[in-house]
Amino acid sequence: MTRTADVVVIGGGANGTSTAFHLSLLGVRNVVLLERRHLAAGATGKSGALVRMHYTNEHESRLAFESLKVFRNFGEIVGGDCGFEGVGFLQLVGHGHADALRRNVERQRKLGIATRALAPGDLAEILPGVQTRDIGAAAWEPDSGFADPSATAFAFAEGARRRGATIETGVEVQRVLTEGGRVTGVETRAGRIATPSVVVAAGAWSTPLLSPLGLDYPLTPHRIQVSIFRWPAGFTRRHPAVIDSVHAAWWRPEGTASTLIGVELGSGHADPEKFDESVDASYVGICHAALGGRWPLMSPALMRGGWAGMIMMSADGRPIIDRIGPDGLWGMLGDSGTSFKTSPAIGRCLAEWIVTGAPSTVDLHPFRASRFAEGRPWQDADHYGGQSLTISR
Numbered sequence: 001m002t003r004t005a006d007v008v009v010i011g012g013g014a015n016g017t018s019t020a021f022h023l024s025l026l027g028v029r030n031v032v033l034l035e036r037r038h039l040a041a042g043a044t045g046k047s048g049a050l051v052r053m054h055y056t057n058e059h060e061s062r063l064a065f066e067s068l069k070v071f072r073n074f075g076e077i078v079g080g081d082c083g084f085e086g087v088g089f090l091q092l093v094g095h096g097h098a099d100a101l102r103r104n105v106e107r108q109r110k111l112g113i114a115t116r117a118l119a120p121g122d123l124a125e126i127l128p129g130v131q132t133r134d135i136g137a138a139a140w141e142p143d144s145g146f147a148d149p150s151a152t153a154f155a156f157a158e159g160a161r162r163r164g165a166t167i168e169t170g171v172e173v174q175r176v177l178t179e180g181g182r183v184t185g186v187e188t189r190a191g192r193i194a195t196p197s198v199v200v201a202a203g204a205w206s207t208p209l210l211s212p213l214g215l216d217y218p219l220t221p222h223r224i225q226v227s228i229f230r231w232p233a234g235f236t237r238r239h240p241a242v243i244d245s246v247h248a249a250w251w252r253p254e255g256t257a258s259t260l261i262g263v264e265l266g267s268g269h270a271d272p273e274k275f276d277e278s279v280d281a282s283y284v285g286i287c288h289a290a291l292g293g294r295w296p297l298m299s300p301a302l303m304r305g306g307w308a309g310m311i312m313m314s315a316d317g318r319p320i321i322d323r324i325g326p327d328g329l330w331g332m333l334g335d336s337g338t339s340f341k342t343s344p345a346i347g348r349c350l351a352e353w354i355v356t357g358a359p360s361t362v363d364l365h366p367f368r369a370s371r372f373a374e375g376r377p378w379q380d381a382d383h384y385g386g387q388s389l390t391i392s393r
């Protein structure tokens with residue numbers, strides 16, 4: 001007999017598990033999440049997991065702000081621990097972007113986000129000894145920080161399971177089944193599951209699920225890296241999370257005595273089925289230069305490793321969160337290296353859409369799939385010069 005589900009979610013990363021959790025929370029009884037490897041096996045498990053509200057548009061800030069409320073009250077809302085640490089967040093921009101930053105901060109304050117613009121001279125209090133010659137302005141968010149991305153996905157999955165969802169790992173969806181323009185189920189190596197609703201949250205591995213349905217979005221898998229540096233002797237200060245747009249770098253504390261840093265190289269396409277998960281030696285040098293260049297106290301920091309993960313870039317660097325293709329199909333596609341921090345709200349919005357017919361937490365129209373076909377890819381008026389980048393744009 002064919003198995004049935006009310007909703008099948010494909011992918012056990014932060015977005016798939018959040019969607020399964022929120023569907024269960026909204027009372028959907030028979031939710032089945034299918035993950036081909038293990039929970040957090042994709043971008044989520046490799047994520048830097050910065051949780052910041054600062055974006056150069058209000059739509060992504062709204063998603064991040066709704067998500068922050070979940071990260072900060074995770075035990076009550078979801079149960080378990082997402083490892084959130086509210087170390088604060090600092091956005092640094094160059095002289096040419098100081099006015100844009102102040103306008104972005106103003107937009108965020110109107111949304112209710114705790115943030116304020118700082119002058120370069122204010123930074124020494126937060127990052128003593130920081131090099132500010134090339135900084136025009138900064139934004140400070142006292143409530144932001146970072147989380148443990150794997151713990152977040154595990155807890156969302158466990159929260160869903162406690163409410164009756166089935167979480168299956170080691171099960172790859174081979175295709176989404178349709179009939180007469182409607183989703184009818186999914187096919188896996190372990191058999192078929194009949195369902196009227198499917199959510200594709202398969203990260204950099206989404207294309208093989210979309211192409212057979214004739215869905216062709218401008219999505220490209222990218223390999224991105226991080227490196228970790230042990231603090232030098234005598235350095236004990238737990239610093240905030242930072243995005244340094246001048247160096248296209250982002251960093252945050254890792255453990256009790258290290259800093260995790262990524263620098264955006266604007267790297268190109270990589271095959272998500274066979275990519276190198278270790279960090280390139282040349283990349284470590286680039287990270288070391290970016291960290292020491294901004295914060296000379298860190299120049300003697302010792303390299304302690306790193307890794308690489310796969311993200312799916314959309315053509316305008318923003319995710320697609322939408323109903324796609326046949327009736328009954330939804331997608332969280334093109335995470336663009338920035339969709340961990342927004343995963344609580346993304347999952348909630350998708351669940352609302354499936355259950356009530358429309359998302360109510362955040363307006364998802366700006367994230368519609370059709371923007372590319374309409375010739376209206378996303379552009380922010382007040383960006384910091386790196387529209388094609390992910391985290392540090």
Ligand SMILES: Cc1cc2nc3c(=O)[nH]c(=O)nc-3n(C[C@H](O)[C@H](O)[C@H](O)COP(=O)(O)OP(=O)(O)OC[C@H]3O[C@@H](n4cnc5c(N)ncnc54)[C@H](O)[C@@H]3O)c2cc1C
Nearest residue numbers: 011013015036042043044047048050173203309339340341
């Ligand atoms: C190095 C790095 C640093 C990052 N830093 C940040 C950051 O600081 N802040 C931030 O917000 N974001 C960051 N990101 C991005 C963030 O991690 C991702 O946007 C987010 O984790 C995407 O989650 P997801 O659930 O959409 O996809 P993924 O985590 O990629 O999950 C997709 C899952 O689907 C599974 N899957 C694929 N195909 C199938 C199939 N056919 N059947 C069943 N399962 C399938 C995969 O195995 C995978 O587990 C970073 C990413 C990387 C790699």
